[in-house]
Amino acid sequence: MLLKSGVLVVLSSLASGALVACGTEGSPSSSSSSSSPSSTPAAATEVEAPSPRLAMTYDGGVLVLDAGSGEVLLDEEVDGFLRLNPAGDGRHLLVSGTGGFTALDTGAWTDEHGDHGHSWATEPRLTGFTIDAREPGHVVPHHGRTTVFDDGTGAITAFDPADLAEGEPELDTWQADEAHHGVAVQDGHGNLILTVGDEESRSGIRLITAAGNELASSDECPGVHGEAFAGDIALFGCEDGVLVVDGREITKVDAPDAYGRIGNQAGHDTSRYVLGDYKVDADAELERPTRVSIIDTRTASLRLVDLPASYSFRSLGRTPDGDALVLGTDGRLHVIDVATAKVTASVPVTARWREPLDWHQPRPLLEVVGETAYVTEPATKQVHVVDLRTLEVVDSLVLPQVPSELRGVTG
Incomplete structure (x- = not known):
């Protein structure tokens, strides 16, 4: 047991992969244990080069494709609405669904050995590793740790994603003061950043x-939502700007409007800039914004960029060199120079589309994997392949199902 500020904090454990809330309200605490997969992966084969793969959810399941040929390598029926999240090791994804987060092995990876690497491939599979959650929420990989948040209980779980290859990562857990739609992340020093809120509101x-x-x-972040990183600097969105966290220093960057919500962000490992959405109508059933925000984390400043079309929360991405990407409802992929906050190119990719009112419903989305952007088009059951070096559509893969979410690995 730990004693902190006169509050008794009890360390508890995980059993059979089920997350057990621990600690007393007001004092996040931690514990450790592990979970075992239910099946053994097929033997891996060394291949000549990395083999990128795409994972896709649809109404009724999840599948894995060869990103080059579009061949279906796995089609697993799973009930309920599913989401896909990077697990943090470049090989696995976490599938959020009813009951928790389950690791999906895409079956392709490369072991780096200094000046060269060895690439491997095996059959993709849904593993037996699951982190139980009443309402699985955000997943944040950062600095060799992956942290997941259970909106239904406020339970926070972190693990080393490198251990997923062995199937049994040890889990550290904390408990937020109250359950809420939140997010948490471990920094490079083992410290934890977590949101503060309850079922009614969130504040910082x-x-x-x-x-x-x-x-x-900080309690200067009404409606706190979403996170991104500019290298080691963390950013959290607010309804009136963002919070920037550099070490132990928290800086508020105000939006130019009294209500200027930045709830979805895209960061970059080597860029000081973070791309964010930008909404100004607090009463809208669904606002279809036509501006995005560019936040300079070094100067704690924010600029807005006007676009020729609206976009959705699944429209944001970054190029390998740090430029911003926004998939517009005009069917174009817009490229923004983050240093000048100017649109520099617009690439036609899909037909025009309109964001549905229900956020669960499929809509075109953007996924960047290395130097390639993948853009889904649910209306035609396709995923379009854009070479980010030439800004050209180089292929279109036909899908067996209407795509909901899409994630990729370089292999």
């Missing part, structure tokens, strides 16, 4: 040590 973030001691906090 806390930075705590692994033992639960508070290092910094």
Whole structure:
């Protein structure tokens, strides 16, 4: 047991992969254990070069494709609405669905050995590793740790994604003060950043040590939602700007409007800039914005970029060199120079489309894997392949199902 500020914090454990809430309200605490897969993966074969793969959810299941040929390598029926999240190791994804987060092995990876690498391929599979969650929410890989948040209980779980290859990562867990639609992430020092809120509202973030001691906090972030990283600098969206977290320093960057919501962001490992959406109508049933935000995390400043069309929360991405990408409802992939906050190119990819009112419903989305952008077109059951070096559509893969979410790995 730990004693913090007169509050007794009890360490509990995980059994059979089920997440058990631990600690007392107001004092996040941690514990460790592991879960075992239910089946053994097929033997891997060394291949000549990396073999990129795409995972896709649809109404009734999840499948894995060869990203080059479009061949279906796995088609697994799964009930309920499913989401796909990078697990953090470049090989596995976490499938969010009823009951929790389950690891999906895409079956393709490369072991790096200094000046060369060895690429491997095997059959993709849904593994037996699951983190139980009443309402699985955000998944954040960062700095060799992957952190997941259960909106239904406020339980937070983190693990080393490299251990997924063995099937049994050890899990560290904390408990937020109250359940809410939140997000948490471990920084490079083992500290935890987590959102603060309840079922009615959200107000800010806390930075705590692994033992639960508070290092910094801010309540200047109404409606806090989403996160991104500019290298090691973290950014969290608010309804009136963003919070920038650099070490233990938290800086508020105000939006130019009283209500200027930035709820979805796209960061970059080597860029100081973060791309965000930007909404100004607090009362809209569904606002279809035509501006995005560019936040400079070094100067704590924000600029807005006008686009010729609206976009959705699945429209944001970054190029390998850090430019911003926005998939518009005009069917074009817009490229933005983040240093100048100017649109520099617009690539025709899909037909014009309109964002549906229900966020569960399929719509075109953008997924960037290496130097390739993949853009789904549910209306035609296709995924279009865009070479980001030439900004040209180089292929279109026919899909067996209407795509909902899409994630890729380089292999």
